[in-house]
Amino acid sequence: MVTVISIGEVIFPTKSTYVARILNFVLLKNLQSLNPFLFRYRHLLLGGLGFVIISNVFTLYPAQIFRLTLDLLESLLYLNRIEENWLGSTTLPQIISMTALLSGVLVLLAALLRGLFLFFTRQTLINMSRHIEYEQKNQLYHHYQQMSRSFFRKYSTGDMMSRISEDVGKVRMYTGPGIMYTINTITLFIMVITTMLMVNVELTLYSIIPLPILCYAIYKVESVVTQKSKHIQEKIADLTAFTQESYSGIRSIKSFVREESLTDLFTKESNSLKEKAMELVKVNALFFPSIIFLIGLSTLITVWIGSEQVIKGTLTTGNIAEFVIYVNLLTWPVASLGWVSTMIQQAGASQARILEFLEQNSELKFPEPATGLTLPPNFYVKLDRVSVRYPETGILALKDISFEIPPGKTIALLGKTGSGKSTIASLILRLMDPDEGEILLDAKPLKQYEKTALRNAIGYVPQDVLLFSETIGENIAFGKPGATSEEIKAAADFAAVLSNILDFPDGFNTIVGEKGVTLSGGQKQRVSLARAIIKKPSLLILDDSLSAVDTKTEDEIHSNILALQQQTNPPSVLLISHRISTVRHADKIIVLSNGKISESGTHAELLEMKGDYWNVNNMQSIEQEVW
Ligand SMILES: Nc1ncnc2c1ncn2[C@@H]1O[C@H](COP(=O)(O)OP(=O)(O)OP(=O)(O)O)[C@@H](O)[C@H]1O
Ligand SMILES: [Mg+2]
Numbered sequence: 001m002v003t004v005i006s007i008g009e010v011i012f013p014t015k016s017t018y019v020a021r022i023l024n025f026v027l028l029k030n031l032q033s034l035n036p037f038l039f040r041y042r043h044l045l046l047g048g049l050g051f052v053i054i055s056n057v058f059t060l061y062p063a064q065i066f067r068l069t070l071d072l073l074e075s076l077l078y079l080n081r082i083e084e085n086w087l088g089s090t091t092l093p094q095i096i097s098m099t100a101l102l103s104g105v106l107v108l109l110a111a112l113l114r115g116l117f118l119f120f121t122r123q124t125l126i127n128m129s130r131h132i133e134y135e136q137k138n139q140l141y142h143h144y145q146q147m148s149r150s151f152f153r154k155y156s157t158g159d160m161m162s163r164i165s166e167d168v169g170k171v172r173m174y175t176g177p178g179i180m181y182t183i184n185t186i187t188l189f190i191m192v193i194t195t196m197l198m199v200n201v202e203l204t205l206y207s208i209i210p211l212p213i214l215c216y217a218i219y220k221v222e223s224v225v226t227q228k229s230k231h232i233q234e235k236i237a238d239l240t241a242f243t244q245e246s247y248s249g250i251r252s253i254k255s256f257v258r259e260e261s262l263t264d265l266f267t268k269e270s271n272s273l274k275e276k277a278m279e280l281v282k283v284n285a286l287f288f289p290s291i292i293f294l295i296g297l298s299t300l301i302t303v304w305i306g307s308e309q310v311i312k313g314t315l316t317t318g319n320i321a322e323f324v325i326y327v328n329l330l331t332w333p334v335a336s337l338g339w340v341s342t343m344i345q346q347a348g349a350s351q352a353r354i355l356e357f358l359e360q361n362s363e364l365k366f367p368e369p370a371t372g373l374t375l376p377p378n379f380y381v382k383l384d385r386v387s388v389r390y391p392e393t394g395i396l397a398l399k400d401i402s403f404e405i406p407p408g409k410t411i412a413l414l415g416k417t418g419s420g421k422s423t424i425a426s427l428i429l430r431l432m433d434p435d436e437g438e439i440l441l442d443a444k445p446l447k448q449y450e451k452t453a454l455r456n457a458i459g460y461v462p463q464d465v466l467l468f469s470e471t472i473g474e475n476i477a478f479g480k481p482g483a484t485s486e487e488i489k490a491a492a493d494f495a496a497v498l499s500n501i502l503d504f505p506d507g508f509n510t511i512v513g514e515k516g517v518t519l520s521g522g523q524k525q526r527v528s529l530a531r532a533i534i535k536k537p538s539l540l541i542l543d544d545s546l547s548a549v550d551t552k553t554e555d556e557i558h559s560n561i562l563a564l565q566q567q568t569n570p571p572s573v574l575l576i577s578h579r580i581s582t583v584r585h586a587d588k589i590i591v592l593s594n595g596k597i598s599e600s601g602t603h604a605e606l607l608e609m610k611g612d613y614w615n616v617n618n619m620q621s622i623e624q625e626v627w
Contacts, residue, residue: 028344028345028348030348030349030351030352030355031174031344031347031348031351033351033355034132034171034174034175034351037132037135037136037175038128038132038175041128041131041132044124044125044127044128044131045124045125045128045179047120047124048121048124048125048128048179048180048183049183049187051117051118051120051121051124052117052121052180052183052184052187053187053191054117055113055114055116055117055118055120055121056184056187056188056191057191058110058111058113058114058117059110059114059188059329060191060192060195060326060329061106061107061110062106062107062110062111062325063321063322063325063326063329064322065103065106065107065110066103066107066318066321066322066325067316067318067319067321067322068103068318069099069100069103069318070316070317070318070321071316071317071318072099073096073099074316074317074318076092076095076096076099077092080092121180121184122180125176125179125180125183126176126177126180128175128176129172129175129176129177129179130172130176132171132172132175133168133169133171133172133175136168136171136354137164137168139358140163140164140168140354140357140358141164143357143358144160144164144357146361146362147360147362148362148363148364148431148432149426149431149432150363150391150392150432151360151362153392154392155357160357163353163354163357166350167350167351167353167354168350168354170346170347170349170350171347171350171351171354173343173346173347174343174344174347174348174351175347177340177343178340178343178344178347181333181336181340182340182344184333185333185334185336185337185340188329188330188333189330189333192326192329192330193208193330195326196208196323196326199315199319199322199323200309200314200315200319200323202305202309203302203305203306203309203315203319203323204323206301206302206305207298207301207302207305207323207326207327208298208327208330209298209301210294210297210298210301211298211330211331211334213294214291214294214295214331214334214335215334215337215338217290217294218287218291218334218335218337218338218339219337219338219341221283221286221287221290221338222338222339222341222342223342224283225280225283225284225287226342228276228279228280228283229280231276232273232276232277232280235269235272235273235276236273238269239266239269239270239273242265242266242269243266246262246266291331291335294331295327295328295331298327298331299324299327299328302320302323302324302327303320303324306319306320306323307320363433364430364431364432364433365447366430366449366450366451367447367448367449367450368450369450369452372448372449372450372451372453373444373448373449373450373453374449374450374453375441375442375449375453375454375457375538376442376538377538377569378407378408378538378569378570378571378572379407379441379442379457379538379539379572380404380405380406380407380440380441380442380443381404381405381428381439381440381441381539381572381574382402382403382404382405382439382440382441382443383401383402383403383404383424383427383428383437383439384402384437384438384439384440385400385401385402385436385437385438386398386400386401386402386427386434386436386437386438386439387399387400387401387434387435387436387437388420388423388427388432388434388435389435396595397420397423397595398420398423398424398427398434398595399594399595399596400436400437400596401420401424401437401595401596401597402437402597403588403590403597403600405539405572405574406572407538407570407572408565408570408571408572409572409573409587409588410561410565410572410573410574410575410585410586410587410588411572411573411574411575411586411587411588411589411590412574412575412576412577412582412583412586412588412589412590413574413575413576413577413583413589413590413592414577414578414580414583414589414590414591414592414613414616415578415591415592415593416578416593417578419592419593419594419595420592420594420595421543421544421576421592422463422543422544422576423595424574424576425460425462425541425543425574425576427439428446428458428539428541428574429454429455429458429460429541430446430447430449430451430454430455433447441454456535456537457537457538457539458537458538458539458540458541459479459532459533459535459536459537459539459540459541459571460532460541460543461525461528461529461531461532461540461541461542461543461545462528462543462545463543463544463545463576465524465525465527465528465545467512467513467519467524467527467528468512468513469511469512469513470511470512470513471506471508471509471510471511471512472492472501472504472507472508472509472510472512472527473485473488473508473509475512475527475531476488476491476492476508476527476530476531476534477534478531479491479530479531479532479533479534479535480534480535483534485508487534488508488530488534489508490534491530491531491533491534492508492526492527492530494529494530494533494557494560494564495526495527495529495530495533495557495560496526496549496553496556496557496560497523497526497527497529497530500523500526504517512527520548521548522548522549522550522553524548525545525546525547525548525549526549526553526557528545529542529545529546529557536571537571538569538571538572539571539572539573539574540561540571540572540573540574541573541574541576542573542574542575542576542577543576544576544577544578545576546577546582547577547579551581554581554582558582558585561573562585573586579620580603580613580616580617580620581620583603584603585603586602586603587602588600588601588602589601589602589603589606589613591606591611591612591613593612598611598612599611599612599613
């Protein structure tokens with residue numbers, strides 16, 4: 001993919017030059033991908049353009065009013081001097097004050113109208129940018145939701161968060177202020193220069209001489225500011241990460257009595273942030289005086305050259321006043337050019353990062369809901385010579401695995417850590433596809449099943465439990481949106497966590513997570529089980545889900561599952577564990593070792609084989625006795 005930088009490098013080898021930089025952002029490829037958004041909000045864009053032009057007309061008016069007033073007063077004074085009592089009974093001071101008052105009122109009126117149209121400009125263009133920001137955020141979030149697990153392994157959470165917040169924010173700086181200031185600068189420039197040229201070509205050329213110098217100076221300062229701001233941003237990120245880590249690891253810090261040394265480290269880090277910020281202040285302090293100096297220079301040239309023309313009789317004094325105002329009007333848009341160009345460049349870089357995500361598609365293709373297969377209440381799962389290699393690590397996690405889960409039966413997977421148990425769960429849920437072999441549901445390939453139907457049919461209790469920062473009730477109802485409180489209660493009862501929940505003062509309304517109570521590991525696992533069971537799945541996958549639950553409660557849960565399997569349309573269960581006590585009652589136990597099936601059978605059969613299972617059984621019995 002072409003990035004902003006590479007466009008610069010390919011087309012303009014001397015990208016450090018100002019011209020190259022301007023052309024660069026004219027050609028910013030990545031920002032062109034925003035054109036459909038701009039087209040959609042074209043009424044706001046065109047409205048904004050109209051308002052900018054109207055507000056600029058009122059920006060120019062005061063200069064002309066000043067000219068007329070000055071010229072009028074000058075002629076009055078002149079006439080009064082050469083012709084005695086020309087004014088009759090009205091006195092000169094009266095006329096002067098009337099004229100001044102009238103021009104003052106007109107200037108005020110122009111300023112008010114200019115302000116009004118500036119307000120409309122912001123209401124259209126900035127509103128447009130907010131609409132685009134909203135759509136872009138939704139687009140990215142929706143895209144994230146579609147991606148497969150390999151995408152989430154490839155990019156860190158922080159990276160995804162910064163693209164959806166910071167990068168979208170920077171793009172908004174282009175669609176909002178970026179476009180607004182650019183339109184304003186261009187239209188004002190054209191209007192002012194045309195007006196100036198119509199008055200006097202020579203004076204126009206002289207008075208705009210300092211502007212290119214101003215442009216260059218601002219561009220230079222702006223690059224230094226950008227550089228320094230980047231350093232500050234990096235420092236802030238370091239400091240934030242440091243603070244966050246300190247607080248999430250506060251228990252370790254306290255237990256190792258490291259508070260003092262960490263405080264020292266923090267002071268050092270924040271001191272270096274302060275120093276960087278001071279450097280930026282110095283540069284900024286130079287910025288405004290130099291602009292003021294160059295504006296002053298322009299004014300000086302205008303008055304000097306203009307006076308010569310007045311003496312020659314080609315200009316009036318009013319024209320000089322008018323020109324001084326025009327030059328001042330031009331300076332601020334020119335001064336903001338450097339800032340706007342940096343803003344647009346940054347937006348281009350951010351849009352490139354957003355596109356990098358949007359252009360990636362999930363490698364898992366599910367059939368359309370209309371054509372995909374749906375699942376009956378009970379189905380047969382079959383893994384047929386399945387092998388999986390994780391591309392990121394190259395680890396061959398599963399080798400030639402074949403087994404079946406008949407409807408209503410409990411199949412257990414037992415194996416050491418890293419033997420491939422969770423990988424099998426991911427395959428059945430179709431969070432990933434196998435490299436070789438096939439998974440069949442009711443003798444049809446898994447790939448033919450519709451996504452919602454498939455995932456709704458499976459109740460999955462993952463190994464690493466995550467509860468949302470909501471109430472316990474809401475966490476359970478996550479499995480079945482719109483579940484009644486009776487259903488939530490029944491699911492909690494099934495997962496043997498009901499009495500724990502009712503012990504909390506707020507019961508099911510207890511908030512869990514960072515802002516609420518911290519549930520114990522075993523409680524979390526059982527809430528997670530309740531969340532899976534509430535949707536009445538046809539296949540229940542428990543991935544090491546009862547590891548933090550005591551044996552008595554575990555037995556209670558197993559008997560609940562068994563009772564469920566006595567009913568009509570009983571669910572199948574895939575039980576994953578490394579504990580014999582968990583799997584011993586399963587209809588069939590599959591022993592995994594390094595991604596391969598080493599043995600399989602019932603508890604009794606496996607003990608008779610006196611193989612891996614028997615060994616593990618002996619070891620775990622000794623452990624239990626020691627306890
Ligand atoms: N996302 C991943 N990327 C790369 N390799 C992975 C990934 N997930 C698992 N693996 C590797 O695949 C192998 C099987 O992992 P898996 O998680 O299936 O084991 P497990 O039997 O569930 O282990 P445990 O009992 O510890 O949960 C391991 O060697 C692991 O390092
Ligand atoms: Mg696992």
